Amino acid sequence: MFIYFLCLILFCVGLYCALRRRNIIKIIIGLSIMEYAVNLFFILIGYRWQGRAPIEAADQNILRMVDPIPQALILTSIVIGLSVLALLVGIAIRIFEKFKTFDITKIKKLRG
């Protein structure tokens, strides 16, 4: 139970970073921490007590396996997180070219 709380605290740390940092790169890192926390949560859900890797082997006496579905889900989720990260960093590079700064308090052309 304790370990799930740690994972959710990691999620909140990432959320805090995304909300309160002024540098664009730090905001992107905060978003990545949030995504890692959610992926970690999925893997923790799949764990079974003293389970082994979910691979069939005809010659071994397998007592218990961990759940393979969350592992498949987070593979997809990691790839999605990667593509979003690539897009965000691309936008950040372009923002630096146009605004000459990474500070979000100075990037405020749209108002109202």
Place this chain on the structure above:
Amino acid sequence: MINLLPLFPVISLAGAFLIPLIGRNKKGVSDAITFICTLALFGLSIVSLFISKEKSLLVYSIGGWKPPLGICFVLDGLSAFMLVTLNIVSFLIAIYSISYMEKYTDKYKFYSLFMLMVAGMNGVILTGDIFNLFVFLEIASVASYALVAYGTEEEELEAAFKYAVMGTIASSFILLGIGLLYAYTSTLNMADLSGVIVAKGGGLLLPFVTVLFIAGFGIKSALVPFHAWLPDAHPSAPASISAMLSGVLIKILGIYSLSRILFNVFGVNKFTLLVLMVLGAISLLIGVFLAIGQWDFKRLLAYHSISQVGYIVLAIGLGTPLGILAGLFHLFNHSVFKSLLFLNSGAVEYATGTRDLKAMGGLRQRMPITATTSWIASMAISGVPPFNGFWSKLIIIIACVQSGRIGFAIVAVVGSILTLASFMKVQKYAFFGGLNKKFENIKEVPFCMQLSMYLFAIICIFAAVLLIPRISAYFINPAQEALLSGHRYAVMVLGGGKL
């Protein structure tokens, strides 16, 4: 009829992948591929409307793995309704973009991202598996982040970054909710989830996951207090993308997903419905109050989107059959007239180069078609008879009064009056009045843009026909029954459906 369902994402994905391969060098190839794909999707969606009326629920199992083991695509009344809305709007916007996107570079990249976004949205509507919903939602969202940043000017990049950060936070909330649901029920199929929740009861988990989903899908659909990205993302994006975002994306990724999960998977109770109604009412008022003071044409339209989405959520949150009917009809109407308004603002920007209402005036004399269609759309959104907005708003107010929620009905009426006021302002400053000296020589916009605006305006005028009982039995009533059936959705999906 067989294997019709996977064609929706397949055709759009095929278009998205063919366009950069073939359409890179020759002019007009990417336009043609987009036109053919969106026309095919539009035709298929009309066919699916008739099929879903006849067979009431179709299930296509991907790879032959039967649910609840495998991923399935489900076509019921609500899916058919949303498919028709999405594909009509995207077809007409694709026609509009043929001329409008000439002002930007690398048109084939735009079309490729556009088809990816359409593929994502088609997938979200059809899927019957909650993690598959998340994957398609991410496809559509990431494509839309890139499309908002398309012009790569300063405003667009800032708006796109803000949108992307908020959208990613929303997706993380949704994924966390999906993880918690999977831990509780050990299944991802929406029909099976519904069955397990009925059998096991919600416990403490279900309200927590409901809050996570309302936050996540609420950010995607720009409900207040999650609306902060919308007023920045709309003005800077190209007009076709603003129309797609406001017309279909916020509804499908936000309202449709939330409604499907809350009504069919979790089962609504009075508290959830009250939360939806309160959020809807607050969005209504705040959106329209913030809109009146705006002088940027597209920003004003963006705040009105927030307000009209509030109407839809308020109506769906009523939970009564009439309320859901009104909410779904208003969803369709809003897609049509809001897209038309954004396309008009794009036409005005194409011709005059500005979005500032104070700098325009008297454009009616030089751009008659844009002015006429804009007048029709403004009358429709303000709820003036006989246009389509009037009927849906009337039914929303009647439904509120019938369920005894007089306060919400008064809020809806006040919102409607203020909407009328702000659109009178738009019409006066942009189209009526004396012609500004700078704009003596502007011409009407090219043919493709005019055609698209005409067709939207025709739908605005005649959409009230959809309420006639003979026709609504095909279009809106199946959608209403699909939401109202709640947990029976699960029984029908797992019990067979056809295919």
